[in-house]
Amino acid sequence: MKKILFFLIVLFGANVFTIAQNRSDQNPVTYEELYDEPYAINTLFVQFQPIYGELFTANINAGFGLEATYFHKDKMRFNAHARKTYTQQFDLVRDIADKNSDVDNEPAVYNYFEAGATYHIKDFEESSKTSMFLYKKSYKGSKWAARVPINADIPCKVRKIYGARLGGFFYDTSLDLNRIMENQGKTIQALESEDGQTLPVTRPSNSEEEFQAFTNMSVGGIYAGGSMSWIKNIAVDFDNKYQEGVDDLIFTVFLDLLVAPAISVDDVSYQGNSFSSEAIDTSIIGFRAGMEGRFNRTWGWAYGGEVGMRPGISGRGFYALVKISFPVFSTNLNYSVEAFGR
Secondary structure (H helix, E strand, C coil): CHHHHHHHHHHHHHHHHHHHHCCCCCCCCCEEEEEECCCCCCCEEEEEEEEEEEEECCCCEEEEEEEEEEEECCCEEEEEEEEEECCHHHEHHHHHHHHHCCCCCCCCCCEEEEEEEEEEEEEEEEEEEEEEECCCHHHCCHHHHCCCCCEEEEEEEEEEEEEEEEEEEEEEEEEEHHHHHHHCCCCHHHCECCCCCECCCEECCEEEEECCCEEEEEEEEEEEEEEEEEECCEEEEECCCCCCEEECEEEEEEEEEEEEEEEEECCEEECCEEECCCCCCEECEEEEEEEEEEECCCEEEEEEEEEEECCEECCCCEEEEEEEEEEEEEECCCCCCCCCCC
16 A cells, blocks of 8 residues: 555656646747847946945944945956944944943944955956846736746856955944943953043942943954856846846955954043053954945945954954845946038
8 A cells, every 4th residue: 555655656646746847938049149248338327225234243233324436447446345333223232332321432433435446367258148037018017926947048258357456444333331341251340540440330219220331443454355247147038028138247256365454442541540441352354255246337226245353452343234126227437429521
């Protein structure tokens, strides 16, 4: 009986697989190439980022940003980026400090700025292929949602760029000293004033609660690393009433070394005394790996992500970042036309 049941299950599975492999719409298609020019991309991309989220061990935060990228011929790429939190509630340590701090330091708003350039060490073209979904206007709405799309592999050119990256960055943030000193195997009493005083162990208003100390930090440094980009810019016109297929993705991965010689941690102010921050261990070295993708369209969207160790407080540098850009405006900055005399 078990053998018969097993045979029926195998037979049924094979039948389903055969049916799935022979859909009525899975017929060969022909297409006409409209263009295949990975070097003919726009030169300027301006991106508004309505949302980013950053899991930063020194200060979890979320907000918005603005980014610009400029391709200078086939030699260089320049980029600039800025972001900040929406409100205090999206700046975790600042929000906690505002509600719980026992010291006189004003919590700083989280800000991040970056600018740099990528030199194209090698910029070349290769043969490749792209996979495009076949879509008809009749597939709109629930019909498309319930459908398993079919796709066609189209030969195309791909542009590859090996790049060398160099730039600078700056960020400032609030810091939770109780958590930081605990992570470094110390207490906030390690911070001393010039006359040898230390911060209280407990709150003056409640001797059973731990004294809460917060301060601010600003970090300025440079990054250097390498990147690789893949650029496709192809469009085809399918037969059988399928919609035009387009693949115009500009995708980049990168790996950077971060060095921040300028790390400033504010001293703690309490009852008119200043308690030195020298006991707080910092690290000037970090690294990151990331990726970003955008599309060669006048109006579009983009995405990006990073993970790494950021220079700053020792032991509190890990971060993971995700950012979404919409809308993205791009242009080739060429507004001239040919003119002929009569």
